[in-house]
Amino acid sequence: MKKIWVVLLMTGMLISPAWGADTIKIAITGPFTGGSAPMGASMRDGAMLAVTEINAAGGVDVNGRKMPFEVIERDDEAKNERGALIGQELASMTDLSGVIGSVNTGVVLAGDKYLQEKGITKIITPAAGSASMTQWSKAGVPELSIFRFAADDGIQSAMVVEDAIKRHFTKVAIFHDSTNYGVSGRDDLMNQIKKQGNKLQVVATEKFNIGDKDMTAQLLRAKAGGAQAILIWGIGPEMAAVSNGMAKIGMKVPLIGGWTLCMSNYIDNAGKNGDGTLMPQTFIEDPITPKAKAFIEAYHKAYHVTRIPSPVSAAQGYDAVYIFAAAVKQAKSTDTHKVKAALEDLREPVKGVIATWNHPYSKWNPADEQTHEAFRRAQVVMGVIKDGRVEFANESDRKQFIENAAK
Amino acid sequence: MITAQIVVSGALMGLVYALVAYGFQLTYATSKSINFGQGELVMLSAFFSLTLLDWGVPYWLMVPGGLLFGVLLGLFVERAAVRLALEQKSEGWILLTIIVGLLGFSAAENIWGRDDRPFPTPISSDALHIFGVSITPVEISVAIGVFALMGLIELFKRKTLLGKAFEAVSADREAAELMGISATRTVMLSYGLSGLVAAMAGILVSPITTVGPTMASALILKAFSVAVVAGLDSGFGVVIVGIFLGSLESLTSFYIGSGWREAPGLILLILALAARPNGVFGKAGIRKV
Numbered sequence: 001m002k003k004i005w006v007v008l009l010m011t012g013m014l015i016s017p018a019w020g021a022d023t024i025k026i027a028i029t030g031p032f033t034g035g036s037a038p039m040g041a042s043m044r045d046g047a048m049l050a051v052t053e054i055n056a057a058g059g060v061d062v063n064g065r066k067m068p069f070e071v072i073e074r075d076d077e078a079k080n081e082r083g084a085l086i087g088q089e090l091a092s093m094t095d096l097s098g099v100i101g102s103v104n105t106g107v108v109l110a111g112d113k114y115l116q117e118k119g120i121t122k123i124i125t126p127a128a129g130s131a132s133m134t135q136w137s138k139a140g141v142p143e144l145s146i147f148r149f150a151a152d153d154g155i156q157s158a159m160v161v162e163d164a165i166k167r168h169f170t171k172v173a174i175f176h177d178s179t180n181y182g183v184s185g186r187d188d189l190m191n192q193i194k195k196q197g198n199k200l201q202v203v204a205t206e207k208f209n210i211g212d213k214d215m216t217a218q219l220l221r222a223k224a225g226g227a228q229a230i231l232i233w234g235i236g237p238e239m240a241a242v243s244n245g246m247a248k249i250g251m252k253v254p255l256i257g258g259w260t261l262c263m264s265n266y267i268d269n270a271g272k273n274g275d276g277t278l279m280p281q282t283f284i285e286d287p288i289t290p291k292a293k294a295f296i297e298a299y300h301k302a303y304h305v306t307r308i309p310s311p312v313s314a315a316q317g318y319d320a321v322y323i324f325a326a327a328v329k330q331a332k333s334t335d336t337h338k339v340k341a342a343l344e345d346l347r348e349p350v351k352g353v354i355a356t357w358n359h360p361y362s363k364w365n366p367a368d369e370q371t372h373e374a375f376r377r378a379q380v381v382m383g384v385i386k387d388g389r390v391e392f393a394n395e396s397d398r399k400q401f402i403e404n405a406a407k
Numbered sequence: 408m409i410t411a412q413i414v415v416s417g418a419l420m421g422l423v424y425a426l427v428a429y430g431f432q433l434t435y436a437t438s439k440s441i442n443f444g445q446g447e448l449v450m451l452s453a454f455f456s457l458t459l460l461d462w463g464v465p466y467w468l469m470v471p472g473g474l475l476f477g478v479l480l481g482l483f484v485e486r487a488a489v490r491l492a493l494e495q496k497s498e499g500w501i502l503l504t505i506i507v508g509l510l511g512f513s514a515a516e517n518i519w520g521r522d523d524r525p526f527p528t529p530i531s532s533d534a535l536h537i538f539g540v541s542i543t544p545v546e547i548s549v550a551i552g553v554f555a556l557m558g559l560i561e562l563f564k565r566k567t568l569l570g571k572a573f574e575a576v577s578a579d580r581e582a583a584e585l586m587g588i589s590a591t592r593t594v595m596l597s598y599g600l601s602g603l604v605a606a607m608a609g610i611l612v613s614p615i616t617t618v619g620p621t622m623a624s625a626l627i628l629k630a631f632s633v634a635v636v637a638g639l640d641s642g643f644g645v646v647i648v649g650i651f652l653g654s655l656e657s658l659t660s661f662y663i664g665s666g667w668r669e670a671p672g673l674i675l676l677i678l679a680l681a682a683r684p685n686g687v688f689g690k691a692g693i694r695k696v
Contacts, residue, residue, distance in 0.1 A: 207665045220661060224409060
């Protein structure tokens with residue numbers, strides 16, 4: 001019996017160190033089940049597509065040696081407490097090069113502090129809540145290992161308000177859910193309305209809880225106030241209930257809101273009532289460029305679907321892995337601290353499916369969280385739902401994107 | 408007009424609370440026990456019915472199938488969690504029904520996943536306008552279903568021999584047993600009916616709420632309030648309290664603000680417990696020591 005243990009121990013000792021040395025170990029975290037799953041699972045699948053491509057080519061060139069990615073997955077179930085546990089677990093791994101993921105702002109707030117403490121590099125995607133990054137500028141940390149790869153709510157809310165003004169609306173209602181994401185979205189919208197010259201009068205500010213299905217009372221308040229559009233911040237199932245409730249009481253005004261309106265659980269549950277819904281998008285499942293075409297086809301083929309559940313998350317997950325790989329290559333090391341330094345000064349452009357990323361991040365400046373934000377207004381467009389698919393809301397944006405890609 | 412619309416929408420949700428609350432009453436009447444996993448029964452029956460639809464079973468055949476599944480679940484809860492505890496005159500059924508509920512929840516997560524799914528129905532969800540109030544045929548079907556099922560069960564209790572046995576055990580278990588009525592079988596019957604009611608609630612509300620493992624967790628708390636406020640042995644009292652609570656919630660969220668939506672139900676529960684511990688429609692019981 002003793003002999004067996006000795007043998008087991010020895011083989012164990014032989015195998016484990018060999019692992020860490022030859023691979024770039026990263027973690028992908030997000031909600032792979034539950035109401036946010038379309039985003040989490042699409043992000044993971046998009047990221048895994050990139051990992052598979054890179055590994056198939058032998059891996060990333062790290063100081064003259066080809067190293068493949070080794071991925072560990074953690075399902076945070078969109079629960080803040082799970083996020084904290086996963087954050088602690090990942091922070092205790094000494095050979096981890098980095099983390100990619102997180103969909104829910106609450107989960108980010110609960111988990112990222114453990115990673116930051118140990119200086120583990122993380123690229124947040126696709127969580128968009130402003131608080132994920134402003135928590136660090138508010139705390140004034142001198143060094144930050146957390147980066148974001150998503151159009152933050154600041155950009156998104158600016159676009160939503162902009163769109164409402166462009167459509168000559170003067171009275172709007174704001175709807176939001178009671179989560180961190182919904183409440184901070186409401187504040188962003190209010191700020192943007194003020195910033196863009198108070199051209200919109202908010203006739204009702206309404207809250208709903210996760211799981212609420214009867215939105216009649218809230219909608220009637222909006223209707224009584226004469227709202228010409230509803231600006232909304234929440235996740236799929238409840239926003240679908242809002243959409244269906246509007247159809248019921250015969251309220252025909254557009255729903256404009258955060259990018260979560262492109263989630264399949266919004267589109268499926270709202271059905272035809274969802275047509276005409278507007279939201280900012282970083283990627284639209286439309287093969288307008290060769291790169292986008294290849295990505296969409298590869299995704300459909302790899303996961304046997306005809307529609308990506310959340311195209312934005314999938315494309316962001318994909319590009320985030322390539323940016324991370326570029327940083328590892330430039331750092332010539334899998335050490336997470338060196339990868340962070342390389343990310344802050346990425347010299348070579350990274351050709352992604354969303355855009356070509358030129359120096360996406362710069363040295364962290366506590367006074368300006370934009371230093372660790374990759375997306376700018378130019379990389380985001382308005383999308384519209386038509387027959388259950390998200391399309392470009394403005395033909396001019398579509399042309400612009402084709403031109404940019406041709407450059 | 409707006410008030411009418413709010414009251415109608417709220418009342419319809421209230422009817423669903425009432426139906427679930429009615430499931431509590433059925434088992435409480437015969438055995439003085441409650442299935443705390445009633446919400447999971449609603450959810451499991453809804454998932455099962457959805458699966459039947461996915462298999463291509465037509466809607467009108469799916470309904471009896473789903474209801475039968477509910478009855479079986481109810482009987483299972485009685486056998487697994489309630490019977491032994493009652494035989495030993497212990498309160499073990501409280502924990503046991505919660506545990507069976509948790510098992511059902513995990514099973515649903517593993518079998519059907521954690522996503523909310525739409526529940527197809529042949530009944531239209533395009534709104535009709537009656538006296539300026541918008542209401543969808545799906546919502547009308549909920550109202551009809553609730554009243555029809557509760558009416559049938561009440562009729563069954565009053566007009567059939569088996570139903571009279573049910574009433575007899577509710578009134579006095581020992582006396583009924585001395586008359587040759589099997590209390591155990593009557594309790595089984597009440598759990599079967601309670602499962603049937605849960606399945607009906609699941610099938611009726613799913614087109615509105617979508618189907619997911621957590622679909623009944625909010626519902627069940629409200630239903631419990633309704634059952635307690637109405638009185639656990641009041642029959643149709645739950646309908647009145649259900650409608651009242653549903654409308655009150657909607658009115659609060661319109662006139663005071665959507666953040667206060669849950670408040671009236673809780674205040675009502677506290678008030679009822681303080682003023683009428685047996686429920687607004689409950690009979691004050693005499694407990695002989």
